[in-house]
Amino acid sequence: MWVLSDTWVLAKRNLMRYRRIPQLLVFSTIQPIMFLLLFTFVFGGAIKTPGAHYINYLLPGILIQSALFGAIQTGLGLADDLSKGLIDRFRSLPMSRAAVLAGRTLSDALRNVFVVSLMLCVGFVIGFRPEGGFFGTVCAGAFAVLFGFAFSWVSAVIGLSVKNPETAQVAGFIWVFPLVFASSAYVPLETMPAALKAFASVSPVTFTINTVRALTSGTPALHDATFALIWMVGILALFGPLAVHLYKRAL
DSSP: OHHHHHHHHHHHHHHHHHHHOHHHHHHHHHHHHHHHHHIIIIITTTOOOTTSOHHHHHHHHHHHHHHHHHHHHHHHHHHHHHHHTHHHHHHTSSSOTHHHHHHHHHHHHHHHHHHHHHHHHHHHHTTOOOTTHHHHHHHHHHHHHHHHHHHHHHHHHHHHHHOOHHHHHHHHHHHHHHHHHTTTSSSOGGGSOHHHHHHHHTOHHHHHHHHHHHHHHTSOOHHHHHHHHHHHHHHHHHHHHHHHHHHHHHO
16 A cells, blocks of 8 residues: 555656646647647548548557657656656655656556547547547547556666666657557558568557557457557566666666
């Protein structure tokens, strides 16, 4: 119970930054909205998608992209705390050390709840119509947030490794961009070269996007959801303990 209490205290500490510095939240939502608007109105007329309007095809990919971009903030925040010596102050308090990592990933997951909800609202305004109904849309949003939470631990490993906020931000985008663009986020896999298609078809991003797309469109999602969950569990099992190990070494 003490671990859970300490985790929530640190999660609230991280969330309070958005109240005190609202620009952090405002500008972090502008980028995914720009992606959604630009791809919908600039490329939407040129990209043909099977059986759906492009906005219905695109928005699930934007949701997962937004969750991944939000996950980068985990490594950036940890690197910032390390560089400022805040972690050393935490060591002097009677609190759980695991709460530092758990509180950071939890707060970033809650932030992603807001971003994903906002993107769904913006998508609805510009023509997104989920045939899967309200329940399917809620499940799709929850799946996107869970995916971002899993990758927050990858970002935590990067932030604890480089220990510098600027480097953590650059290093975060290096692995996110290939995963997002080499997936089914923007175009069907059938349009890709054979080698790239082979990579994208087994990517965790593709499985998760296909799951979200199936949930919002009301089509069967079990196959893609199973593989997406396997990827998430594997990522948490690998990068969770690794992040804890690097955190202890940083102390």
